[in-house]
Amino acid sequence: MARLSDIIEEFLKELIIEEEGTVEIQRNELASKFNCVPSQINYVISTRFTAEKGYYVESRRGGGGYICIKRVNPDSAGDYLMHIINSLGDKISQLTSEVFINNFVDYNIIETREAMIMKAATSDKALSFVPMDKRDDVRAAILKNMLMSLTVL
Amino acid sequence: MARLSDIIEEFLKELIIEEEGTVEIQRNELASKFNCVPSQINYVISTRFTAEKGYYVESRRGGGGYICIKRVNPDSAGDYLMHIINSLGDKISQLTSEVFINNFVDYNIIETREAMIMKAATSDKALSFVPMDKRDDVRAAILKNMLMSLTVL
DNA sequence: CTTTTTGACTATCTCTGACTATTATTATAA
DNA sequence: TTATAATAATAGTCAGAGATAGTCAAAAAG
Numbered sequence: 001m002a003r004l005s006d007i008i009e010e011f012l013k014e015l016i017i018e019e020e021g022t023v024e025i026q027r028n029e030l031a032s033k034f035n036c037v038p039s040q041i042n043y044v045i046s047t048r049f050t051a052e053k054g055y056y057v058e059s060r061r062g063g064g065g066y067i068c069i070k071r072v073n074p075d076s077a078g079d080y081l082m083h084i085i086n087s088l089g090d091k092i093s094q095l096t097s098e099v100f101i102n103n104f105v106d107y108n109i110i111e112t113r114e115a116m117i118m119k120a121a122t123s124d125k126a127l128s129f130v131p132m133d134k135r136d137d138v139r140a141a142i143l144k145n146m147l148m149s150l151t152v153l
Numbered sequence: 154m155a156r157l158s159d160i161i162e163e164f165l166k167e168l169i170i171e172e173e174g175t176v177e178i179q180r181n182e183l184a185s186k187f188n189c190v191p192s193q194i195n196y197v198i199s200t201r202f203t204a205e206k207g208y209y210v211e212s213r214r215g216g217g218g219y220i221c222i223k224r225v226n227p228d229s230a231g232d233y234l235m236h237i238i239n240s241l242g243d244k245i246s247q248l249t250s251e252v253f254i255n256n257f258v259d260y261n262i263i264e265t266r267e268a269m270i271m272k273a274a275t276s277d278k279a280l281s282f283v284p285m286d287k288r289d290d291v292r293a294a295i296l297k298n299m300l301m302s303l304t305v306l
Numbered sequence: 307c308t309t310t311t312t313g314a315c316t317a318t319c320t321c322t323g324a325c326t327a328t329t330a331t332t333a334t335a336a
Numbered sequence: 337t338t339a340t341a342a343t344a345a346t347a348g349t350c351a352g353a354g355a356t357a358g359t360c361a362a363a364a365a366g
Contacts (some may be wrong), residue, residue, distance in 0.1 A: 003217035005320065027347055037322050041346065047181055047319085064344040072327025113303070120302035121274035126295045134282055142279045142295070149273035150266070156366095180357055190312050195358065200309090215319025218356035288331065311364070320355075327348070334341070 008034055008087070012069065022070045024116070032104075078151040081109065085147050091136035097122045097143055110150070118146055140143045160202045161187055162195070165222065174261065198222070209261070222291045225261050231304040234262065238300050244289035249298055250275045263303070271299055 008030070015023040031038040049055035049069050084100070092100075098105060101118050104110045109139040110118070122139045130138050161183070168176040171281050184191040190286075202208040202222050205306060214222040225233075237253070254271050257263045263271070275292045 003320065006217075008162060010329075028273035037325075038202040038347075039349080040321060043320070043322095059347060060329075061327065061345085061347040063331065065346045067347075077364090111266075113264075114154035114270055116302045117267055117270055117299045119275075120294050121271075122213045123298060127291065129294055130283060137282045138280065138291070140280055142274050145273040146270045146277060149269045156310065184323075191357075192313075192359080193311065196310070206315070212357060214355085214356045214357040216321070219320075220357075257345090307366100309364100309366075312362085314351100314361100316347085317358070318353080318356080320348100322351105324351100325349085327346100330344080331345075333341075334339100336337100336339080 003035055004034060004040065005047070008036075008044045012044070012049070016069065016071050022068065024066050024068045026065065027067055039065070042123060080107070081147050081151045085144050085151075088144060090140055090141040092122075092143060093136055094122065094124050094139065097139055100143070104133050118143070121146065157187060157189055157193065158197050158200070161189075161197045163195070165202070169222065169224050174239055175221065176290050177219050177221045178300070179218065180220055198210060223261055233260075234300050234304045238297050238304075241293060241297060243293055245275075245293040247275065247292065250292060253296070271296070274299065 011034075012023060012025075025039050025041075027041045028132055034040075045057055045067070049057055053070055056070045056072050057067065058070075059065070084104075088100075098119055101110075101115050101122075105112060105115045122143050124135065127138055131137050134145075165176060165178075168178075178194075180191050180194045184194055187193075198220065202210055203208075204225075207225045207252055209223045209225050210220065211223075212218065241253075251272055254263075254268050254275075258265060258268045275296050277288065280288050280291055
């Protein structure tokens with residue numbers, strides 16, 4: 001029993017993909033397409049296309065009014081990660097690495113579990129077979145690689 | 154006379170087998186199917202489909218609400234992971250590592266994003282600073298460490 | 307005594323509609 | 337012609353109704 005809101009959400013997201021990141025609609029038109037009251041469109045937008053979820057919405061009332069939804073997060077999260085990756089040096093200590101990873105959680109770039117995995121992968125324990133003098137290089141390479149893998153999703 | 158809770162438990166487990174590991178129900182619907190109060194469904198879930206027993210449950214209230222039960226693994230995820238960790242040798246190739254990681258996703262042990270992170274951490278690219286003859290040892294250590302970090306969550 | 311069953315009360319999410327706010331267009335007055 | 341007022345065309349807000357699921361403690365069963 002799919003909810004109408006979910007159906008409308010899906011419809012809009014597909015449009016956004018088709019239109020490559022932005023879509024412009026008219027509230028009443030969309031509402032009548034889905035046989036619902038216009039305010040349902042507002043409901044869908046305010047619960048599904050929030051800034052937190054990576055969307056930016058603007059609108060205008062009056063004759064020729066519209067609602068425009070833009071997807072911002074995929075790029076900006078990717079950009080942010082690229083920025084961090086570029087700022088990382090060729091060597092990094094376990095402690096510094098953990099600080100970075102904790103920051104990613106704070107900034108909602110990664111989940112707690114993902115952070116645990118990353119910390120585990122970059123811990124001295126995991127790298128015990130790597131000679132001390134190479135360890136910080138390897139750690140930096142691993143961390144960068146893990147972060148890079150997230151920029152494409 | 155079998156207890157109702159047992160009957161509902163059995164019904165759900167069969168459904169889970171049919172649906173290959175996951176089932177989605179509506180509380181009221183299921184309750185009326187078995188002629189019981191809706192909260193009995195909660196009772197069954199909270200006593201029979203616990204995390205300890207290898208199930209993961211999520212739900213949503215409101216119109217079109219649902220309860221979704223996923224079987225993580227016959228054993229608990231932690232046990233399963235420990236088993237895998239112990240079965241891993243001291244060396245592992247990139248290819249073998251990826252096969253393992255893909256299996257974890259299939260068995261609902263980890264998420265797709267987590268898999269990507271793990272693959273990135275154990276790729277030859279990430280380990281390019283590690284001499285070839287040590288690489289598979291380091292990779293095995295990293296993989297084990299990442300998996301270990303998940304056994305405690 | 308422990309487990310199961312029940313139901314009253316609560317929490318959360320969705321849908322609806324009346325009322326409000328804003329903008330564009332058209333009509334009217336100066 | 338220009339300024340202003342009325343009208344039309346949109347979108348926004350919010351509270352209430354509807355639809356689910358969750359909690360908890362008492363009653364019932366074993």
